[in-house]
Each structure stands twice: as structure tokens, then as C-alpha cells.
Amino acid sequence: MDKLVIQGRRPLRGSLPVSGSKNAALPLMAAALLADGVTTLQNVPTLRDIKTFAHVLRISGASVKPDPERHHMTIDASRIDFPEAPYELVKKMRASFYMLGALLGRCGQARVSLPGGCAWGPRPVNLHIEGIKALGAEIDLDGGYVVATAPGGRLNGGSYRLEPSSVGATINIALAAATARGGSRIENAAIEPDVVEFCQALEKMGARLNGIGTRTLEIEGVEALRPITFRNSPDRIELGTFMIAAAIAGVPGEPVRLTNANPDHLGADFIDAFRRTGAVCVIGPDYVEVTAPQTLQPVSITTGIYPGFPTDLQAQWTVLLAQAHGSATVTDTVYGDRFNHIPELNRLGARAMVAGNTVEVEGGHVLKGAQVMSTDLRASVSLVLAGMVAEGETHVLRIYHLDRGYERLEEKLANAGIEIERVPYDEFAQPEPHAA
Numbered sequence: 001m002d003k004l005v006i007q008g009r010r011p012l013r014g015s016l017p018v019s020g021s022k023n024a025a026l027p028l029m030a031a032a033l034l035a036d037g038v039t040t041l042q043n044v045p046t047l048r049d050i051k052t053f054a055h056v057l058r059i060s061g062a063s064v065k066p067d068p069e070r071h072h073m074t075i076d077a078s079r080i081d082f083p084e085a086p087y088e089l090v091k092k093m094r095a096s097f098y099m100l101g102a103l104l105g106r107c108g109q110a111r112v113s114l115p116g117g118c119a120w121g122p123r124p125v126n127l128h129i130e131g132i133k134a135l136g137a138e139i140d141l142d143g144g145y146v147v148a149t150a151p152g153g154r155l156n157g158g159s160y161r162l163e164p165s166s167v168g169a170t171i172n173i174a175l176a177a178a179t180a181r182g183g184s185r186i187e188n189a190a191i192e193p194d195v196v197e198f199c200q201a202l203e204k205m206g207a208r209l210n211g212i213g214t215r216t217l218e219i220e221g222v223e224a225l226r227p228i229t230f231r232n233s234p235d236r237i238e239l240g241t242f243m244i245a246a247a248i249a250g251v252p253g254e255p256v257r258l259t260n261a262n263p264d265h266l267g268a269d270f271i272d273a274f275r276r277t278g279a280v281c282v283i284g285p286d287y288v289e290v291t292a293p294q295t296l297q298p299v300s301i302t303t304g305i306y307p308g309f310p311t312d313l314q315a316q317w318t319v320l321l322a323q324a325h326g327s328a329t330v331t332d333t334v335y336g337d338r339f340n341h342i343p344e345l346n347r348l349g350a351r352a353m354v355a356g357n358t359v360e361v362e363g364g365h366v367l368k369g370a371q372v373m374s375t376d377l378r379a380s381v382s383l384v385l386a387g388m389v390a391e392g393e394t395h396v397l398r399i400y401h402l403d404r405g406y407e408r409l410e411e412k413l414a415n416a417g418i419e420i421e422r423v424p425y426d427e428f429a430q431p432e433p434h435a436a
């Protein structure tokens with residue numbers, strides 16, 4: 001297991017490139033299973049979650065070839081003959097549950113492990129299952145697996161209303177509906193950029209969709225889809241993370257440029273809150289330039305579905321608030337208890353207190369380096385950000401969480417002036433007794 005060692009208080013300078021989106025690439029990979037042939041995806045990040053999902057696809061019979069140099073991936077789904085996603089892989093990554101819709105759509109049957117627990121919870125999949133049932137699938141639960149069958153080999157299609165709106169359920173239901181015999185309708189569908197991109201890819205594959213990017217998504221089933229070449233979008237959460245990094249660790253008056261980005265995907269609420277902190281951001285077509293202010297203003301945020309403030313950026317925002325002049329709150333309405341990073345940030349000297357689904361942050365206290373532990377992907381990156389502004393040395397442990405969703409983070413930060421190093425670390429080694 002590795003850890004990151006950060007010497008804090010080094011200024012962030014120059015530019016940071018944004019990698020391809022994890023959460024957009026995963027459904028594109030699932031969609032590739034619907035087409036008999038070779039799909040090519042471009043701008044695919046090299047990440048642990050992408051590797052895990054590639055393996056899930058291979059289990060079903062697909063041949064998946066990543067090209068990390070060019071960030072391409074080819075998926076040959078000519079032969080899908082084992083419609084199953086095993087527990088060993090699904091437990092590592094919940095998005096593997098997309099196999100339910102993809103395999104049903106392609107093979108008319110699927111046996112997919114239920115994801116089980118999460119680093120924060122609960123994260124149910126009831127809407128995925130009920131939505132797919134509404135399309136006509138017969139569903140049983142067997143030994144922790146969801147066993148789904150399309151009577152007669154193909155689903156009929158149907159209507160389902162998501163409550164609450166769900167990114168994953170919209171994608172899963174759309175995967176199953178694309179090759180159904182009849183039409184389907186998803187009400188209160190997710191309109192996150194990841195979902196819109198996925199729908200556009202399905203359309204390019206020959207699916208018939210109506211209402212892409214609106215709350216009512218209609219899908220008229222077609223007999224079969226064709227393989228395509230599709231460019232994955234830049235990661236909007238990585239962009240938001242880098243914007244926060246530039247605001248807290250940049251040099252006032254010196255812009256930091258974030259490149260290969262798609263600023264449109266951030267949503268209005270994040271940009272608005274960001275500007276109210278006093279940080280200056282210049283938004284270009286594929287870049288954002290952020291200039292840190294002399295003093296950060298405290299700005300309270302509440303997460304919400306797109307175009308609301310992303311829940312995947314609230315942990316990072318807490319670090320920004322810890323650097324601000326005054327107090328403010330972070331409220332998460334999407335996941336009410338995604339706060340495992342708070343005790344770790346407090347170990348660094350932050351003053352943050354959880355009350356219900358809100359964190360109250362008293363800014364302006366000097367952070368001091370310490371050993372801290374990652375608990376999930378976004379929590380880990382918040383610890384890295386805190387380490388960057390803390391006095392002295394911070395060790396961030398269990399960074400396998402970070403590797404799930406941030407590509408070569410330490411390399412990118414080091415190229416922009418941050419003193420950060422990945423070192424091997426044995427978490428279970430016993431400390432030596434103190435010599436007398």
C-alpha cells in the first residue's frame with residue numbers, strides 16, 4: 001500500500017491538465033456491450049475503477065484492450081456469452097451494477113451481484129431494479145445476486161418514475177430499454193452531463209431517444225445497436241477539485257490554468273459559489289483560469305442534483321472553507337452522511353463539526369501536517385488539498401481510494417509546484433518500542 005507525503009505551503013503554479021471523466025467512461029463501457037463489434041472509446045482515464053470495470057466486461061466475454069498511452073480503449077463485444085457480474089468485482093465498485101441493464105439488453109438475461117455496503121451509506125439500488133422490472137424483466141434474488149430475465153429473450157419496454165432522480169438508475173434502465181421490443185419512458189431522469197453524454201453515445205449507436213438532457217427520457221427500442229468511436233468527456237469533478245486547489249494554494253494575482261476541461265459540465269451553482277469566495281475564474285471553451293484572492297470569503301453551499309452543487313465536490317469545498325475568513329456550512333442533500341473526512345481534517349487542525357447532514361466550518365485556523373487516512377475517493381482528495389495548505393508534512397494513507405478516480409494526481413500536482421511524493425508504506429508494521 002502506498003501513501004502520499006506532502007510538504008505543505010508550496011504555491012501551486014502553472015497549469016494542471018484534466019483527465020477523462022471516470023463517471024462518464026463507465027456507462028460508455030457498459031453501452032459498448034450492446035453492440036456486436038468493436039467500440040473505441042477515446043480520452044479514457046487510467047484509473048483503478050476503469051480497470052475494475054474492464055475486468056467485469058471481460059468476465060461476460062468481451063475483449064477489452066486499454067491503450068493507456070493514447071487514453072484509448074477498444075471493447076470487442078462480438079461474443080458475450082457469460083451474462084454475469086460476480087460479487088468479487090461488484091463489491092469493489094458499485095457502478096458494476098450497470099451490467100444488469102447492459103446484459104439484459106444484449107443477452108435477455110443477467111446475473112449480477114448486489115453491490116452491498118459503501119464507505120458511506122445507505123446507497124440502495126432499488127430504483128435500478130424496480131425500473132428494469134417496469135420494462136418487463138422478471139427478477140429474482142438468489143444468493144446475493146439479482147437474476148433478471150427478459151421473457152421471450154427481449155424486454156417489452158415500459159414506464160418508470162425515479163424518485164429521487166438517480167444517475168445510475170437512469171443509465172441502467174436506458175441500457176435495458178435501448179434494445180427492447182417497444183418504447184420506454186423514464187420520468188424524473190437524471191440530467192447530469194455524464195448521463196447526457198451516455199445518451200448521445202447510445203444515439204450514435206443507433207438507439208432512438210427523445211428528451212436527452214430533460215427530465216423525461218423516452219427510448220424507442222431497436223433490434224440491435226452498432227459499435228462506434230466515441231470521445232469521453234473531461235472529468236468535471238477533477239476540474240472542480242483543481243479549481244479549489246488553485247483557490248487555496250495558488251499565488252494571489254497569478255492565474256493557474258486548468259486545461260483539457262469542459263467548464264459547462266460543472267453546473268451553475270458551483271461556479272457561482274466559487275466566484276463568491278473572491279477567487280477569480282476566467283472560463284474558456286476548454287480551460288479555466290483561476291486566480292486565488294488575498295482572502296477567501298466563506299460561502300455556504302448545499303449539494304443538489306445537476307445543475308446543483310455536486311456532492312462529489314463537497315469534501316473539497318470543506319477544505320476551502322477551512323481556509324476562508326469566517327464561518328460557513330456545507331449541507332449534503334444527496335448523501336446525508338458523506339462526512340468521513342471530517343475527523344481526519346480535524347486532525348490537521350480544521351474546525352469542522354457535523355450536525356445532521358450539515359458541516360459547520362470555522363475558517364481561518366492554521367492547519368498543521370499530520371498522518372491522516374483516506375476513507376473514500378473524494379475524502380482522500382480533500383486530505384491532499386488540506387495537506388497542500390498545512391504547515392509541515394502531511395502523510396495521506398490508504399490512497400488506493402484516490403487511485404480509483406484521480407489519474408496521476410501527485411505527478412500533476414508536482415509539475416505545478418507542489419512537493420508531493422508517493423512512497424510505499426506498510427500500514428500494519430508495528431511502531432518500534434521507544435529505546436530507553
Ligand code: EPU
Pocket residue numbers: 023024026095122123124125126127128129163164165166167168169190194311312334335377378405
Ligand atoms: N438512490 C436510491 N435508490 C437507488 C439509487 C439511488 O434511493 O436505487 C438515491 C441515492 O441514495 C442518492 C440519490 O438517489 O440519495 C442519487 O444517487 P445516484 O443514483 O444519482 O448516484 P449513483 O448513480 O450511485 C453517481 C456517481 C457518484 C455521485 C452520484 C451523485 C457514478 C459511478 N457515481 O452515483 O460518484 O456521487 O452519482 O452525483 O457515476 C464519485 O465519483 O465519487 C461518486 C460517488
